[in-house]
Amino acid sequence: MCEFVNYGLQMGKQSICFEKPVYIMSSACIVGPKEGEGPLKDTFDKIVEDATFGKDSWEEGESEMLKETVLLAIDKAKLKPTDIRYLFAGDLLGQLIATTFGVKDINIPLFGLYGACSTMGEALALGAMTIHGGYANAVVTAVSSHFGGAEKQFRFPLEYGNQRPMSSTWTVTGSGALVLSKDFGDVMITGITTGKVVDYGVKDSLNMGACMAPAAADLIYQHLKDFDRTTDYYDRIVTGDLGVVGSEILCKLLNDQGVDISKVHMDCGMAIYDDERQDTHAGGSGCACSAVTLAGKLLNEIKFGETERILFVPTGALLSTVSFNEGQSVPGIAHGIVIERRVQTVD
Amino acid sequence: MCEFVNYGLQMGKQSICFEKPVYIMSSACIVGPKEGEGPLKDTFDKIVEDATFGKDSWEEGESEMLKETVLLAIDKAKLKPTDIRYLFAGDLLGQLIATTFGVKDINIPLFGLYGACSTMGEALALGAMTIHGGYANAVVTAVSSHFGGAEKQFRFPLEYGNQRPMSSTWTVTGSGALVLSKDFGDVMITGITTGKVVDYGVKDSLNMGACMAPAAADLIYQHLKDFDRTTDYYDRIVTGDLGVVGSEILCKLLNDQGVDISKVHMDCGMAIYDDERQDTHAGGSGCACSAVTLAGKLLNEIKFGETERILFVPTGALLSTVSFNEGQSVPGIAHGIVIERRVQTVD
Numbered sequence A, B: 001m002c003e004f005v006n007y008g009l010q011m012g013k014q015s016i017c018f019e020k021p022v023y024i025m026s027s028a029c030i031v032g033p034k035e036g037e038g039p040l041k042d043t044f045d046k047i048v049e050d051a052t053f054g055k056d057s058w059e060e061g062e063s064e065m066l067k068e069t070v071l072l073a074i075d076k077a078k079l080k081p082t083d084i085r086y087l088f089a090g091d092l093l094g095q096l097i098a099t100t101f102g103v104k105d106i107n108i109p110l111f112g113l114y115g116a117c118s119t120m121g122e123a124l125a126l127g128a129m130t131i132h133g134g135y136a137n138a139v140v141t142a143v144s145s146h147f148g149g150a151e152k153q154f155r156f157p158l159e160y161g162n163q164r165p166m167s168s169t170w171t172v173t174g175s176g177a178l179v180l181s182k183d184f185g186d187v188m189i190t191g192i193t194t195g196k197v198v199d200y201g202v203k204d205s206l207n208m209g210a211c212m213a214p215a216a217a218d219l220i221y222q223h224l225k226d227f228d229r230t231t232d233y234y235d236r237i238v239t240g241d242l243g244v245v246g247s248e249i250l251c252k253l254l255n256d257q258g259v260d261i262s263k264v265h266m267d268c269g270m271a272i273y274d275d276e277r278q279d280t281h282a283g284g285s286g287c288a289c290s291a292v293t294l295a296g297k298l299l300n301e302i303k304f305g306e307t308e309r310i311l312f313v314p315t316g317a318l319l320s321t322v323s324f325n326e327g328q329s330v331p332g333i334a335h336g337i338v339i340e341r342r343v344q345t346v347d
Helices: A058-076 A094-103 A119-132 A147-154 A208-227 A243-256 A268-272 A287-303 A321-325 B058-076 B094-103 B119-132 B147-154 B208-227 B243-256 B268-272 B287-303 B321-325
Strands: A015-031 A086-091 A110-112 A138-145 A174-181 A187-193 A236-239 A265-267 A309-313 A315-317 A332-334 A336-341 B015-031 B086-091 B110-112 B138-145 B174-181 B187-193 B236-239 B265-267 B309-313 B315-317 B332-334 B336-341
Touching: A015 A058, A015 A119, A015 A208, A015 A287, A015 A336, A058 A086, A058 A094, A058 A138, A058 A147, A058 A174, A086 A094, A086 A119, A094 A110, A094 A138, A094 B094, A094 B321, A110 B119, A119 A138, A119 A174, A119 A187, A119 A287, A119 A309, A119 A336, A119 B110, A119 B119, A138 A147, A138 A287, A174 A287, A187 A208, A187 A287, A208 A243, A208 A309, A208 A315, A208 A332, A208 A336, A236 A243, A236 A268, A236 A287, A243 A265, A243 A268, A265 A268, A268 A287, A287 A309, A287 A336, A321 B094, B015 B058, B015 B119, B015 B208, B015 B287, B015 B336, B058 B086, B058 B094, B058 B138, B058 B147, B058 B174, B086 B094, B086 B119, B094 B110, B094 B138, B119 B138, B119 B174, B119 B187, B119 B287, B119 B309, B119 B336, B138 B147, B138 B287, B174 B287, B187 B208, B187 B287, B208 B243, B208 B309, B208 B315, B208 B332, B208 B336, B236 B243, B236 B268, B236 B287, B243 B265, B243 B268, B265 B268, B268 B287, B287 B309, B287 B336
Parallel strands: A086 A110, A086 A138, A236 A265, A236 A309, B086 B110, B086 B138, B236 B265, B236 B309
Antiparallel strands: A015 A174, A015 A187, A138 A174, A187 A336, A309 A336, A315 A332, B015 B174, B015 B187, B138 B174, B187 B336, B309 B336, B315 B332
């Protein structure tokens, strides 16, 4: 928890330090077959062999996956959908159709969010603010992404079989959901830092890591400043899906500002696939990349005491085919969430 | 303000009644040429003759319009961008590109939202929760839409000159922004009701009113139940962009549940154009439809005492070309915001 002299809510320029922590009651993650063959395979709740989830299209499959993940997270928290006051959710598809059709039968008031691959960070920030503000006893944050749907949405038809440059990332087929509550859980959210749109003018949509790294650097730098912390406060500073290329740029940008995160940095995009074996190139990406890594591996490690605290920084590349085709750059955004193990003696 | 025995924050199933009101410090609205020739022309801050705003594309024009509107709202509140802690913003375009490129130089932490044409309601709900929770002194809520960009995104190329059925609505070219604060203003937000995705299985994307009316009916019914109010509590219950067709369906659906809103109902989509003269058919639509009507006409009326209190219910149709082409229905969502004149004697 925060140990500042200034124990107020608003920390510095872009951050909030919660007076009372918000608890993560449960998490769920469901992934597709490729993710299920990767290094994190043992940390997922469910690996689905059929990437369309038995539906007629990737998009419908993604919706089904999101729905199952949300219901599983609620179930793992020993709650019912009617116990959940708000759903903070989003995906990568235009007009959030994966979310819309995924949650429409769950019947929970919805705040639809778009922060590209940073959406789980945005959802956790707003969800934690909502719980901490006393507006809800329990909320769910959920995101999804799908390789097939994302390629169709953003790049080329899969059938075209285009060559992918080594800087490109592979969109994770998966969905992650967390239940937040004011009731005690093993893991807690103690602070957030909200990102701004950062544009370095990079225009290469097949090098998303480079597009997003400046936003991640900006966010991490501001976070440490707002909270008056150094990087060694964290066991891990976890970025979303910068991949190999973006991670290198991130470390360099922060080094230029006198911040060395190399000892604690981990990137979900670099953790989720094994490039040599899986031919994914720079790493994984998509809303689900950081969300399933958080919901599985990272929260497990905190829960079981292997890690005490992390700064979770999912990153988003803010482009569409329209903006790309009209020659616009690809700005980035990142959101920071402080996630810590509950110190049992405190309560 | 709320006068309940239960003065708690969480009202009923989907609503929050704020213990202290959140104030609307200022509002700004900028529209395109067609809106500037409509019945509300005298209520807009600025009417732009060139729908591309001097830029190379509709999308860039929309971004420019959003940016100008946000800066104007901040200026009207006698604040600077650095005084604004968060921006809650969204638009209709895939991956929110109008918002991204509109706000990237304003340098304010961003929560990107997607609720289709209900986005101003979603933004006001989250913005008011944020202010009320003590997380910020001032936030901006902003949305935009653009006829050219929306037709290109959702329907046919304008050059194709397709015939529009009488049930179709005309996307408003415009942008609306509000500054919310804990400091006193003339107008206040005293409660919110958050909507769920409601799907009646309507599949006609050229009859958005019919797609959204069930969500509006569901929201209004739940709002009145949560707050234990009857329709005569409000001078106006204002829907976003149901148009002629959707408004009729809304009134019928609510009548079936024993609620008669006919005396107080107003639809922004029906107010913004003069169909006989402007050939817009069922009315206006788009995020900006309700946002510019609120930022101009509605808030002016409350400020100057012509109206005491309204329930603002923007509605969104949750579809994309992908979901539409894959044969999915068009679900709807609506968000309710209680906006009241500040009673001077209370403070």
